[in-house]
Amino acid sequence: MTLAHAVKLLGYCDPLLCLIAVAALLRAKAVKSYGYLATLLLARVAFFTAEWTIDSLGGSVISTKTAYVYYFYTYWTAFAVESVFMLIVICSMYRLAMAPLKGLHTLGMLVFKWVAGISVLVALGSAFAPHITKVNYLIGFVSQMQRTQSILILCLLLFVCFAIRPMGLSYRSRIFGVSLGLGVMATTDMVQSAWINNVNSSMYGAFSLISGGAICLTLLTWTIYFAMPEPKRRLITLPTTSPFLRWNQISEVLGDSPGHVAIAGLPPDMLAPAEIEIMRRASAKMNTTTAWPGVLPSRSTDAA
Incomplete structure (x- = not known):
């Protein structure tokens, strides 16, 4: 078997393993918690079907040049959409892992949103260059x-991974399995994006074989985890000196509006008559105590 045949075989195994993983996810009744992962897998199947259809029709039903244009935009659209879905999936894994600590969960998502927004702006700016074509800008931006x-x-x-044990999870947990698989896919995609821009390599090169094998292994791992x-989840017990507990307490109070105390300028018409009477009696009692220090007011004074 040649290298090109091996790469093609792994490419055909990719959508098949995606469907098997979705079936295992449905069988485990975990769609509610891992719905974004199922969407990512189905998106991979849909884009593979579209690319395979364009490749099959090229040269027969449509011209080769037109098929190449369709395939080009489909490929890079799939590249971008899958990247976004992978980001959403890892965020959902973070939410599931940090569910017991609401403060850290909220703070982490806030920081992540800011970093993601800045990253988009950086990508838009870094992909721009003088006299750049639309196609090259698209490739640079998506990469x-x-x-x-x-x-x-x-x-x-x-x-x-650092929060697995403190959060009552284990390495057999689906949260860890999905996160680990996403890490492998993110690593291969990151290398691939740099490889495409800087290296003139064939689609059926050694890296394509390694990337396809890593993705298939990831999909197989997800299937096993859901099967x-x-x-x-264990009962979470954190020591009082745990940084998770301290940062969670700090995060819970961040952003809360403080209480307000009236210092001066309180008009009497803002108070109810009963409140005014209570304040009058308290003031009279304080004046009596001040006038006769050390002497308790008599019963008749209290009655007055």
């Missing part, structure tokens, strides 16, 4: 976005 989201995914994956029963 830069791919590298940026891959770095974000790897950073979130690193945090999720096996998931261990229950």
Whole structure:
């Protein structure tokens, strides 16, 4: 078997393994928690079907040049859409992992949104160059976005891995399995985006074989994780000195509006008559105590 045949075989195994993984996910009744992952897998199948259809029709039903144009835009659209879905999936894994700590969950998502927005602006600016064509700008922008989201995914994956044990999870948890697979796919995509821009290599080169094998292995891993029963989440007990607990307490109070105290300028008409009477009696009692220090007011004074 030649290298080109091996790459094509892995390409055909990709959508098949995606469908098997979706079937395992449905069988495990985990669509509610892992719906974005199922969407990512189905999107890969849909784009593969579109690319295969264009490739099959090229030269027969439509001209080769037209087929190439369709295939080009379909490929890069799939590249961008899958990158966005991978980012959404790793965010959902972060939410599931940090669900017990609402403060850290909220703070992490806020930081992530800001970083993602800045990354988009950086990708838009870095892809621009004088006298650049629309096609080259598209390739540069999508490649830069791919590298940026891959770095974000790897950073979130690193945090999720560190939080597995403190959050009552294990390495047999589906959260860890999905996050690990996304990390592998993000790494291969990041290398691929740099490879396409800087290296004139064939579609059926050694890297394509390695990338296809890594993706198929990831899909197979996800299938195994969803086919096996998931261990229950342990009771979370954190020491009082745990950084997770401290940062969660800090994060919970960030953004809360402080209370307000009336210092001066309170008009009497803002108070109810009963409140005015209570304040009058308290003031009279304070005046009596001040006038006779050390002497308790008599019962008749209280009655007054």
